[in-house]
Amino acid sequence: MDTLLVPPDAMQRRPGPLWLLAEVTYRCPLHCAFCYNPVDFAQAGPELSTDDWLKVIREARALGAAQFGISGGEPLVRDDIEILVREARQLGFYTNLITSGVGLTEARLAALKDAGLDHIQLSFQDATREANDLITNTRTFDLKRKVAAMTKAAGYPTVINCVLHRTNIDHLDRIIEMAAEIGAEYLELANTQYHGWAFLNRQALMPSAAQLAEAEAVTERWKARLGKKMRILFVTPDYQTKKPKKCMNGWGEVFLSVTPDGLALPCHTARMLPGLEFPDVRDHSIDWIWHESPLFNRFRGTAWLPATCQSCEDKDKDHGGCRCQAFMLTGDPGATDPVCPKSPDHALIDAALAEAEKPGGARPLVFRDPKNSTRLGRAF
Amino acid sequence: MTENTARPAIHRLFRFQWEPAQQAHVLLYPEGMVKLNQSAGEILKRCDGARTVPEIVADLETAFNASGLAPEVEAFLEMADAQNWITWNTD
Ligand code: SF4
Numbered sequence: 365m366d367t368l369l370v371p372p373d374a375m376q377r378r379p380g381p382l383w384l385l386a387e388v389t390y391r392c393p394l395h396c397a398f399c400y401n402p403v404d405f406a407q408a409g410p411e412l413s414t415d416d417w418l419k420v421i422r423e424a425r426a427l428g429a430a431q432f433g434i435s436g437g438e439p440l441v442r443d444d445i446e447i448l449v450r451e452a453r454q455l456g457f458y459t460n461l462i463t464s465g466v467g468l469t470e471a472r473l474a475a476l477k478d479a480g481l482d483h484i485q486l487s488f489q490d491a492t493r494e495a496n497d498l499i500t501n502t503r504t505f506d507l508k509r510k511v512a513a514m515t516k517a518a519g520y521p522t523v524i525n526c527v528l529h530r531t532n533i534d535h536l537d538r539i540i541e542m543a544a545e546i547g548a549e550y551l552e553l554a555n556t557q558y559h560g561w562a563f564l565n566r567q568a569l570m571p572s573a574a575q576l577a578e579a580e581a582v583t584e585r586w587k588a589r590l591g592k593k594m595r596i597l598f599v600t601p602d603y604q605t606k607k608p609k610k611c612m613n614g615w616g617e618v619f620l621s622v623t624p625d626g627l628a629l630p631c632h633t634a635r636m637l638p639g640l641e642f643p644d645v646r647d648h649s650i651d652w653i654w655h656e657s658p659l660f661n662r663f664r665g666t667a668w669l670p671a672t673c674q675s676c677e678d679k680d681k682d683h684g685g686c687r688c689q690a691f692m693l694t695g696d697p698g699a700t701d702p703v704c705p706k707s708p709d710h711a712l713i714d715a716a717l718a719e720a721e722k723p724g725g726a727r728p729l730v731f732r733d734p735k736n737s738t739r740l741g742r743a744f
Numbered sequence: 745m746t747e748n749t750a751r752p753a754i755h756r757l758f759r760f761q762w763e764p765a766q767q768a769h770v771l772l773y774p775e776g777m778v779k780l781n782q783s784a785g786e787i788l789k790r791c792d793g794a795r796t797v798p799e800i801v802a803d804l805e806t807a808f809n810a811s812g813l814a815p816e817v818e819a820f821l822e823m824a825d826a827q828n829w830i831t832w833n834t835d
Pocket residue numbers: 392393394395396398399400401436437438464489732
């Protein structure tokens with residue numbers, strides 16, 4: 365009986381996005397060499413206005429999105445974050461601020477809390493220009509300690525994300541200890557995903573197999589010691605595990621990201637892909653972008669998959685892997701993700717891994733800043 | 745853990761709400777969402793930190809004109825506790 369109440373075209377419609385990620389700015393006071401932002405971010409157009417963002421928030425919520433993430437760059441360099449959070453929260457979004465903590469003052473935190481911010485994720489950067497690791501970069505650590513104390517006092521659980529790479533992974537024991545000292549409830553240890561600046565710096569960032577094995581052992585020891593007090597999530601690197609991952613749970617299935625200059629993307633790194641038109645949120649509704657735009661339909665589902673994947677039993681699990689990775693490594697965004705051992709291009713991954721086994725600790729890093737961005741002028 | 749006087753409440757990391765797009769109650773948490781079936785939704789709706797488990801059971805039995813719901817409710821709350829969805833007020 366109920367189905368009679370549903371208009372026929374609505375029955376055929378796919379669900380809307382569940383997750384809206386607002387990358388509100390590419391500006392950032394830090395210069396992480398593992399940043400996934402596009403290398404040529406300095407060439408992006410002007411940032412969206414507050415009203416543009418409010419429109420995006422309302423339209424995405426109307427489609428059923430329930431998660432609202434704010435990141436960047438460093439989102440706190442914008443002074444309208446409170447306004448966006450208030451609107452999103454009022455509409456029923458769960459609101460999550462992803463920040464380095466730089467710029468988070470007591471006053472700002474109080475305003476965000478008042479606006480209804482649900483959650484703060486603090487990222488633990490450490491590959492800065494001044495120092496390549498957390499150990500020597502005490503200024504960063506002091507800042508995180510201060511920010512964590514402040515957010516905790518405001519009633520937020522402390523959730524820390526730390527990107528692991530060749531130059532900090534040997535200090536993992538100390539990193540976890542610091543997170544525990546700070547009183548973190550959750551610690552996400554994410555191995556670098558090689559996109560944007562991280563791809564540019566891949567050779568300098570990729571740990572050896574031995575480093576990685578040691579890091580996993582260290583993590584297991586701390587997990588056993590801390591139990592429920594601090595939950596640790598170790599995100600394995602897909603190069604080493606050779607397991608392709610779905611683009612953000614499937615291209616155009618749950619995730620919608622909007623760049624600082626207003627392009628809607630099915631994955632936060634997709635703007636590097638060639639031959640695609642990225643819809644501007646000022647020219648199109650989120651509804652049209654999600655359901656109708658050629659971009660969101662381009663790699664949806666599995667019908668478009670290359671022959672290697674079409675005949676594979678895992679195709680529903682991983683949809684052929686990451687489109688950006690396929691493009692960066694093979695030049696073809698429609699190829700099987702080379703991290704898959706069945707990919708005809710898998711030798712590229714083995715070559716990168718072999719490179720990581722060559723001795724030599726520190727390798728030169730290109731830091732993420734506007735000058736390097738303009739000089740290099742390419743996506744990755 | 746679940747003494748008769750303890751009063752379950754939604755954990756502060758989660759937000760419980762009705763989602764029109766899902767036509768279901770959900771639990772929202774950082775970067776995720778649990779879509780709840782009807783009975784889970786009805787139980788969690790009553791986990792307000794003020795009612796004890798026997799009170800929740802009695803309330804559900806009245807609302808749904810049923811009896812003997814205690815085992816189902818207790819099993820669900822045990823699972824919800826293991827998932828960190830709820831905490832217990834004991835004072
Ligand atoms: S990864 Fe580092 S440089 Fe990139 S946006 Fe985050 S804090 Fe800024």
